[in-house]
Every structure is written in structure tokens, then in C-alpha cells.
Amino acid sequence: VGVMKLLDNAFRYADQMGQRQGSGAAYLSVFHPDITDFLDTKKISADEDVRVKTLSIGVVVPDKFIELAREDKDYYMFYPHSVYKEYGQYLDEMDINKMYDEIV
Known part of the structure; x- marks a missing residue:
């Protein structure tokens, strides 16, 4: 979530010759502990x-x-x-439908 502000500032700086602001997007999994803070950044x-x-x-x-x-x-x-440290595999490489119960 902290990096989002840096990205936001970078995209505002990178405009199209003063005609239009730059834009970008950030996505976060609903299973991530910071999801509520993530959503609050737009309020x-x-x-x-x-x-x-x-x-x-x-x-x-x-x-x-x-x-x-x-x-x-x-x-x-x-x-x-934390999942990577425990299982040696990145979360986005896992089939969450199969691994969820084991991860929990």
C-alpha cells in the first residue's frame, strides 16, 4: 500500500505533454491482509x-x-x-482452490 503513493506521484508526473495526466492501476488480492487499507486509499x-x-x-x-x-x-x-517462505512457491503460481485449506 505504501508503494502506491509513489506510483501515484510518478503517474501524475508522467503526463502527455501537459495534455493529459498519466494513469496506472494497482491490484491486490482479497486474501491480502492490507486489503482494507488498500481500498481506503481512494476515499x-x-x-x-x-x-x-x-x-x-x-x-x-x-x-x-x-x-x-x-x-x-x-x-x-x-x-x-509468508506463503512463499513456507511453501517455496509464489501465491500467484498456486491453484488457490486446491491450496487454500492447506495454507490456512
Whole structure:
């Protein structure tokens, strides 16, 4: 989330010869522990130190999250680096539908 402000500033700086601001996007998994802070960066009431104006944001919502929501089950958040340290594999390389229960 902290890097987003740097990206936002960079995209505002990189305009198209003064005609249009630069733009970019950042995405975060719904299973990431910082997801609420991530979403808060677009709120008008957000602190100016974290608020992003130029950067668009999106949430990656895997099928596993939809499945858990439909079944009204709890879901757990985890840092991708923690998963890598434990399993030696990056989260985006895993099939979250198969690995979710093991990771939790």
C-alpha cells in the first residue's frame, strides 16, 4: 500500500505533454491482509499521505473467495511472502482452490 503513493506521484508526473495526466492501476488480492487499507486509499477522506488520485485500483477475487462467501464460511488473509517462505512457491503460481485449506 505504501508503494502506491509513489506510483501515484510518478503517474501524475508522467503526463502527455501537459495534455493529459498519466494513469496506472494497482491490484491486490482479497486474501491480502492490507486489503482494507488498500481500498481506503481512494476515499476522499483518506489522509493525503496515503490517498491516491491518479492510480486506479482493483481487487483480485478468486473463485475460492466466492465459494467461501456463498457458503457463509470464514476466510483468512495472508501475506504472499509468508506463503512463499513456507511453501517455496509464489501465491500467484498456486491453484488457490486446491491450496487454500492447506495454507490456512
